[in-house]
Amino acid sequence: MTPPPFPGPPPLGVVVDLDDTLFPQAGYLAGAAAAVDRAAGTRGLDGEAVHAALAAELAAGSDTGGTIDRALLAAGVPARRLGEHVPALVAAFTGHRPARLAPYPGVAAALRALAAAAPLGCLTDGNPAMQAAKLAATGLGALLPAVVVTDALGGRGVRKPHPAGLRALAARLGVPADRLLVIGDRPAKDVAVAAAVGAHAVRVRQGEHAAAPDEPRAWAVVDDLPSAAAVALAVLAGTGSPAPV
Numbered sequence: 001m002t003p004p005p006f007p008g009p010p011p012l013g014v015v016v017d018l019d020d021t022l023f024p025q026a027g028y029l030a031g032a033a034a035a036v037d038r039a040a041g042t043r044g045l046d047g048e049a050v051h052a053a054l055a056a057e058l059a060a061g062s063d064t065g066g067t068i069d070r071a072l073l074a075a076g077v078p079a080r081r082l083g084e085h086v087p088a089l090v091a092a093f094t095g096h097r098p099a100r101l102a103p104y105p106g107v108a109a110a111l112r113a114l115a116a117a118a119p120l121g122c123l124t125d126g127n128p129a130m131q132a133a134k135l136a137a138t139g140l141g142a143l144l145p146a147v148v149v150t151d152a153l154g155g156r157g158v159r160k161p162h163p164a165g166l167r168a169l170a171a172r173l174g175v176p177a178d179r180l181l182v183i184g185d186r187p188a189k190d191v192a193v194a195a196a197v198g199a200h201a202v203r204v205r206q207g208e209h210a211a212a213p214d215e216p217r218a219w220a221v222v223d224d225l226p227s228a229a230a231v232a233l234a235v236l237a238g239t240g241s242p243a244p245v
């Protein structure tokens with residue numbers, strides 16, 4: 001579907017989300033959950049029960065906080081004993097370091113094309129060490145030298161749609177925040193953070209939140225990152241290198 005005309009002056013830079021925009025987050029979460037199961041087993045807990053409870057918690061939403069506490073309670077661990085187990089299991093979860101996370105098809109080429117056309121950065125929420133590990137495992141790090149992890153700026157309170165991260169990234173890219181085009185999978189985060197600074201967004205309908213309603217509405221809605229890059233390239237204000245003559 002062709003998007004409507006761009007609703008303002010053309011964007012001067014592009015910002016991409018990481019999880020479920022550049023790679024499928026589900027595979028990462030499954031690996032981190034398996035690390036927790038193993039750690040639970042070594043602590044004398046019922047690894048299978050913890051596995052089932054953790055899978056249910058992650059399916060209910062992967063970014064709510066307190067996931068492991070709730071999973072242990074659901075697996076029958078008494079509340080008074082959470083304190084002796086949770087720190088080690090959280091460490092197992094956050095310490096998961098996959099060697100390789102395959103990006104969605106065509107992502108590397110799409111990022112290369114965007115970077116050739118305009119300043120390009122990545123804005124992501126989450127534990128900074130985990131986000132860095134994910135990006136490294138995708139092999140896309142060299143294509144995204146400007147990365148802002150919101151939690152590193154001010155913890156969970158400045159996660160998207162809080163505008164602090166996008167403003168910080170705009171400053172690093174040397175582009176006014178309201179002239180960035182944000183590409184991401186989550187309307188409530190990626191589309192909303194763009195709106196919070198007066199910028200616009202392309203929603204990529206994939207991953208855990210693929211079925212979420214278009215609220216707030218993005219300027220364009222597409223099915224994958226190469227399609228998002230195509231609509232972005234069509235509206236960028238020619239900020240990249242001039243075409244060869």
Ligand SMILES: [Mg+2]
Pocket residue numbers: 017018019020021184185186
């Ligand atoms: Mg995402």
